[in-house]
Amino acid sequence: MSKDILIKKGLDIKLKGTAEKTSEKAILSNxxxxxxxxxxxxxxxxxxxxxxxxxxxxxxxxxxxxxxxxxxxxxxxxxxxxxxxxxxxxxxxxxxxDKTQSYVDYGAMDLSKADADTVKTRLLESGCWVFVKQRPYDVIANPNKAPKAIFISGYATAPLAADLDFTLKGKEKELQAAVTALGKLTEGQVHVSVGKSANSPLAELSGITVHRVSGPHPAGNVGTQINRIDPINKGEVVWTVSAQDLVIIGELLLTGKFNAERVVALVGSSIEKPRYFVTKIGSEVATMVYDKGISQDANARIISGNVLTGKQVKPDGNLDYYSNVITVIPEGDDYEFFGWNKPIFNKISTSRALTFSWLNPKKEYDLDTNTNGEHRAFVVTGSYEEVFPLDIYPMQVLKACMYKDLDEMEALGMYEVAPEDFALTEFICVSKQPHQKIIREGLDLMIKEIG
The missing domain is CATH 2.40.50.100 (RNA polymerase II/Efflux pump adaptor protein, barrel-sandwich hybrid domain)
Known part of the structure; x- marks a missing residue:
């Protein structure tokens, strides 16, 4: 039985360059x-x-x-x-x-007979444990502390995110093996979220609790789903696993081989033909970006991940370990004369002051990386709360992190959040404050002082 979750607060950033639902093998990286x-x-x-x-x-x-x-x-x-x-x-x-690949054989596992310790040992020795993260702190999970629940988001709402229904198609056996194994590691439930109208391979799995989610970004963020389904209190731990990482875990359990293959969406307005590639973790981005993608001298920024939370990589850089998207958008190194003092039709804004994106909510934009302003002190506008669906106060949490008040950070709900939960507030921030960096530093302080 599925449970519906409706998210009302948030913001969908519609960008040009969505990947066509066709996949091909990427050029093999050397x-x-x-x-x-x-x-x-x-x-x-x-x-x-x-x-x-x-x-x-x-x-x-x-x-x-x-x-x-x-x-x-x-x-x-x-x-x-x-x-x-x-x-x-x-x-x-x-x-x-190597030209011909060879694998360490960890041996196939009979999940019907395996217990929690056996599963945990296999995930640790094979390197698959790194796909299991924990809240609080958004770090690799501590294998010595059992979670109260495990959360998996199969609903991607970030700008130009990979369509998980497409990338997971045909991987039902691996997905089932992974969630069966993970279910042995918790006394609680394995919560899986999918789109309300989606036909997701995850929705038909057994041994899970399915939640159908609808609403604007960040409805697909696992932090939003945890907040609505089973919030974290002090002393509690939950684990999270990315939907595509389930495939690698499941294949390891079924075959005994660590197959780092990943379906990656090459997206963005600077890409001539946005589409999906089958590649491997850590591969060279050039094998995808410059294959009918962009020219070598294009003035564009390459991002491993989505535009809100991804990392900038150089043209000769590599795919991030956890990313399933490569985004390429124009570099924002030019400036508009009197850009703040004239009507704006080609940018997204939550404000209606000389901006008109609210008139056409379905329009796709060709945005660059320009922040359109400079760093300044916080301006209290109340706009963060409009796009922040978690039941905490975003401005107060950010300020508590900046002046390092651990008691206040605890009281305001820092155990629940991760940097990605503040990506939208950073995007709309008129003060151009680095929200994700502030939250990451606050979480690091909590790890050091509280543990």
């Missing part, structure tokens, strides 16, 4: 890169060194604070470079892929 910075809070300890041969699914490094959490190679090949920064911090681990 090099794949692991970046420890993709795993927030992890201090990497190397297992392999330059010149080491690794198989797909073989551990490359582990978390210094928890040696059981291992990070594996997405491909088989040779480690050719380990880039370090200040204080010998590991920045990237570059792997040259």
């Amino acid at each position: 090099f794949y890169t692991l970046r420890p910075e993709d795993f927030h809070g992890v201090i990497p300890k190397l297992i392999s060194k330059v010149g080491s041969k690794v198989k797909a699914g073989e551990p490359v490094f582990y978390d210094k604070s928890n040696e059981d959490v291992k990070f594996v190679s997405p491909v088989s090949g040779e480690i050719i470079e380990i880039e370090r920064g200040e204080k010998r911090k590991i920045l990237t681990i570059k792997i040259e892929a």
Whole structure:
């Protein structure tokens, strides 16, 4: 039986460049890169060194604070470079892929007989545990603390997000294996959210509680769904898993092989032919972006992820470990003369002061990265609450993080939030404050001081 969730507060940012529902194999990358910075809070300890041969699914490094959490190679090949920064911090681990791929065989698992400890051990040793995140703090889950529930969002509402109904099609066996295994790790429920009118492969799985969600972004954010379904109180933990990561987990359990294959949407107004590619985690973005995508000299920004929460990558950069979208939009390095003092028809705004996007809510826009203003002190307008559906006060939470009042942060609901929950408030902020950065720093302070 499904339960309906209607989100009224939010904002749909409609951009040009939605991917056509056609997929093709990306050009095979010669090099794949692991970046420890993709795993927030992890201090990497190397297992392999330059010149080491690794198989797909073989551990490359582990978390210094928890040696059981291992990070594996997405491909088989040779480690050719380990880039370090200040204080010998590991920045990237570059792997040259073999022409013929070989895999570590962890063995297929009979889920009908497996218990929680067996499942947990398999996920940890195979590198699949990194796909399991926890709230509070939005970090890789602590395997030593059981969650009260597990949440999976199969409803993507972010601008130009990959259509999960399309990318998950035909993966029902893997999805079922993954949710069956995850269900053994909690005494609570496995909550799966799908679109209200969608025909999602996730909706037909057994052993889950299905929620049909409707409303503007951030209705698809797992944080919004947790807030509506089972809010987090002090001392409680919930786990979250991305829908596409379920496929990798499920395939590992069924076949014993870590297959880092991922369906990635190449989107954005700077892309000539937006579409889907089948590639692997850590692959070179150039294998997709420059294949009938954009010209080499285009003045565009490449983002691994969506425009609200993604990371900027260089043309020779690599796909983020958790991303299933590559967005390419114009670089906002030009300025309008008196742009603040004339009617605006080609930009999105929640304000009606000289802006007219509210007259045509279905219009698609060609936006660039220009912030259209400079950083300044907070201006109290009440606009954050219009796009923030969680039952907490966004302005007060942000200020508590800035002046580092832990008691106030706890009282205001910091245990529930992640940086992505504040992406929309950052987008509409007239003060141009970096909301996601402020929340991330606040959560890091809580981890350090409270644990």
